[in-house]
Amino acid sequence: MSAAATVHAPSESPAAAKGQRRALNSGWIGRLPSTVIWATFGWVAGLSRLNDNSFLIHLRTGHWILDHGIPHHDIYSFTFPGISWVAQSWLAEVLYALLDRSAGPVAIRLVNGLTGAVIAVLAARLATRARGGGRTGPLVLPAVAVSAMLWAERPLLFGVAAMLALVWIVELPDSFAGRHARVAVPLLMWFWVNTHGTFMLGFGYLALHLAGRWWDGAPPWRARELSLLQGTLLAFGAAVVNPYGVRLLLFPLELMGRGEALDYVQEWKSPDFRAPMGIAFALFVLIFFVVLARAEPRPDRRDLVVAIPFLFLGFWALRNLAVTPLVCLPIAARLLGERPSAAPSRRRLAWTWLALVPSLLVFAAVIGQRAASEPGLALGKYPVQGMRAVEQRGLLGHRLLTTDEWGAYVIHAYWPRQRVFMDDRFDMYPVPFTVDYMKAVQGRAQWRGLLDRNRIDVVVWPVRTPLGEILGEADGWTRVHQDATASVFVRR
Structure with a gap:
């Protein structure tokens, strides 16, 4: 056998x-x-710090469920509000x-x-x-x-x-x-x-x-x-x-x-x-x-x-x-085949218990204490300053375009005052819409049509990206803020 x-x-x-x-x-x-x-x-x-974009949506949705019940329709976007989700x-x-x-x-x-x-x-x-x-x-x-x-x-x-x-x-x-x-x-x-x-x-x-x-x-x-x-x-x-x-x-x-x-x-x-x-x-x-x-x-x-x-x-x-x-x-x-382990000697077992096990337990405790003492959320990769500039200029609630990844941060930090154009729920948004968005992200010619069809008037976009460079020189758009992470553009 x-x-x-x-x-x-x-x-x-x-x-x-x-x-x-x-x-x-x-x-x-x-x-x-x-x-x-x-x-x-x-x-x-x-034990890594919390910075995943999907997690931000999961966390926000969890709070919604506790307050309002299980959602069956989209509550976060202005492009497809009420779509089945x-x-x-x-x-x-x-x-x-x-x-x-x-x-x-x-x-x-x-x-x-x-x-x-x-x-x-x-x-x-x-x-x-x-x-x-x-x-x-x-x-x-x-x-x-x-x-x-x-x-x-x-x-x-x-x-x-x-x-x-x-x-x-x-x-x-x-x-x-x-x-x-x-x-x-x-x-x-x-x-x-x-x-x-x-x-x-x-x-x-x-x-x-x-x-x-x-x-x-x-x-x-x-x-x-x-x-x-x-x-x-x-x-x-x-x-x-x-x-x-x-x-x-x-x-x-x-x-x-x-x-x-x-x-x-x-x-x-x-x-x-x-x-x-x-x-x-x-x-x-x-x-x-x-x-x-x-x-x-x-x-x-x-x-x-x-x-x-x-x-x-x-x-x-x-x-x-x-x-x-x-x-x-x-x-x-x-x-590999059955190979029973040899019983360790008492000296080896004692050394392991006295040296290795306590050291690892102390190390794990230190890592846990450090995690407990630092902020749980790490939002450095998100447009924190850019969205703060949007808020300070009274632009929250406008038809805002940002990346699908950054859309999760907007949902986490500014919803319901600000709804999103797109986020990473690719299971919900219609496929043609998602493909058009992805092509615009790459700076293809479809970007202007995408923004015009959806009446976008504010864009928060990563610096040194194709679409960001195009908007910086495009007629009809003005850069009103830029930091090391994001640029904010407003339609003239």
């Missing part, structure tokens, strides 16, 4: 399986140093707003840090248990590092944690969650559906796993696969219970239908293998295929059916790198 078959369809007796679980779960004192190391890594990676991350937005009202932005940072720590620890533990013991750091480090590069303060971070939890349920059938898949899968997927659109990757992962196991001779109407199938079907039923009904489930498919607009969005482009994230992902893929080629016995069909589509997703879009390495991690760990 192959290693993969051992994991997905264990043949041991219940007593033997219970004994194996005890063996894997024993020695927590010896595992504590590695746990602290990974927790510190995830804590620091997730699905706030697909409403649950995460409510959490952000509750944390903000209770303790300010620092509370959100701390929760993000804790989420990062949980992801890193679970990934390391998942790899160790999938292998059956032994060191897995060379696999875990590139996998978590690639994913962590996308751990901005967005609901995507919760989606990453949900993906990892689902992989844990599937890959470790002898774990508590794995043994109760009929309950764990629906609860997890309901949370995920209401938190982030990556839930479709979760359903896709379950489908690939069941199809691969069927190909390996374990049909979905028997034993372990039956419980996963039942959990998946129950998850679909539970997922419909949300403020938007079926619309929320269809949201990712509708978004994918906006490919012409998404082509302009950086996170939907393929990874740049000259950039750090692309290099790290290439390193992980190289390690994965080396393990795949050297594995004895050969990998099961199920492993290939799961890994190849997710690797393709990673090559296709940058945003998928947050989950692709975590899905492939336990497969690679299992293919």
Whole structure:
């Protein structure tokens, strides 16, 4: 029997399986140093200051939900007021707003840090248990590092944690969650559906796993696969219970239908293998295929059916790198072969406890205290001075054009006094409108028609950009403010 078959369809007796679980779960004192190391890594990676443009909209929407209820139509733009809108991350937005009202932005940072720590620890533990013991750091480090590069303060971070939890349920059938898949899968997927659109990757992962196991001779109407199938079907039923009904489930498919607009969005482009994230992902893929080629016995069909589509997703879009390495991690760990860890000597264990563990805990505490003492929001990349100039000149409420990224700042700081022309909700704005906007951003000839059709009379735009340079010399426009970040133009 192959290693993969051992994991997905264990043949041991219940007593033997219970004994194996005890063996894997024993020695927590010896595992504590590695746990602290990974927790510190995830804590620091997730504790970044809050400056993501999407987060600003999520936070503002969370406050709206607490005060007025779930929005079903746009409330932020003057170009398409009242257009149908699905706030697909409403649950995460409510959490952000509750944390903000209770303790300010620092509370959100701390929760993000804790989420990062949980992801890193679970990934390391998942790899160790999938292998059956032994060191897995060379696999875990590139996998978590690639994913962590996308751990901005967005609901995507919760989606990453949900993906990892689902992989844990599937890959470790002898774990508590794995043994109760009929309950764990629906609860997890309901949370995920209401938190982030990556839930479709979760359903896709379950489908690939069941199809691969069927190909390996374990049909979905028997034993372990039956419980996963039942959990998946129950998850679909539970997922419909949300403020938007079926619309929320269809949201990712509708978004994918906006490919012409998404082509302009950086996170939907393929990874740049000259950039750090692309290099790290290439390193992980190289390690994965080396393990795949050297594995004895050969990998099961199920492993290939799961890994190849997710690797393709990673090559296709940058945003998928947050989950692709975590899905492939336990497969690679299992293919390394079981190698129980040697028990550390008492001297080594004592040195680790006395030197490494306290040092890491102090370091994590210092980082956390520093985060708590500094402003939670970092708005230096936004047109703070430019919008202040707009306000001082009495121009708030005019038909203002700014970038989609800066539109999030305007919503955060000036809505409802100022509505926006465009922001980064590419799932809501009509595709032709978005494409015209993107072409204008690049300084193409369509810029004047876009401004005239939408009766724009104030423009706040980044300095040293094509459209900014054009407006500085264009007839009919006057620059009334400029700083190191933004210029403000007013129609004559």
